Amino acid sequence: MKTSSLLLGGIVTAFFALPAMAEDKGLLVFDWAGFDVEGLYQTYKDKYGAPPTYSFFGDDDEAYQKLASGFKADVAHPCSQMISKYRDAGLIEPWDVSKIPEFKNIDPKFLNSPIFKDDKGVWFLPTDWGAVGVAYNPDEVPAEDVATLQVFVNPKYQGRTSLPNSSDDVWSLAYLATGVSDWTHVTDEQFQKAAAWLREAHKNVRSYWADPSEMSQIMASGEVLVAWSWNDGVNYLKQDKYPVAFQRSAKEGSASFICGYVNLKGGPGDEQKAYDFMNSWLRPDAAPALLDAIGYGHSNLEGMKEIPADQLKDAGLNPVDVPVLAQVPNDPQLREKQLAEFEKIKAGY
Structure with a gap:
């Protein structure tokens, strides 16, 4: 992904349409495209002589629907x-963390949620x-224009903006832009205000990107x-020497996410191979x-200690002094409401 990432974007995107890559058939990993990185499964490969088999998805809701419909992975x-x-939905079971030494780190x-650990x-x-x-693009967009998230509703950029085709991400933007930085407590009035803002932002959207490679392209x-x-999309552009900057300190704030x-x-x-895979992933x-x-941060504190602060800043992972909306679990009914409203907005309603 580091070398010629934009040229590889079409290949990465094509993975969505392909069946699982045939490697070690003893473990099937259902993952985001681009996460089949040898440095992440290195000790698994060392033990079994091959990487696990991967099957890829494009977004969280697509992945859930496929698994809920009967697709089997480990x-x-x-x-x-x-x-x-x-x-x-009864799709998962707890991990035995006694088999994962790096869990402690x-x-x-x-x-910090009873949904994750109970x-x-x-x-x-x-x-x-x-x-x-x-x-x-700092060559064409003044820094003062992106000092606020209202840049997405600025008529100056009609047809020149892009938003993720992801309900969670667009709602994090809409809530922040309308003064909400904690989506675990959202009133109906706040939801309606964010929806109205998102409809305005939709008027400027040239396209909704499906993955970071598409956004980069x-x-x-x-x-x-x-x-x-x-x-990560910003990092790909930087690696390929395109003019790009990443504003995480707009006055209304920015968002963060955790995956696992x-x-x-x-x-x-x-099952043992599933634990070997996780132990490879979680090592420092x-x-x-x-x-x-x-271009992401790791959950292992010991591993992150080894990464210089300037490298984290360049990747857009440094602390910021503005509100940060953490995309943690929120009310399932609200999330379904957000999904339905986003589909209406994209359709022009």
């Missing part, structure tokens, strides 16, 4: 706001985290000047591999 890689949905803040066990292994902010082409982006792995019930593979040495390949 482990999956959702983000934190999906975990209650997986639990309620996971940053405790990433497990008296029945640990349901979610946080592995990676990132930021959501304003990616922009449309910005590199010059079609889009401003995007609500994960930090769940242990799927009835997986077709070897995986932290620089994750940052280099994907």
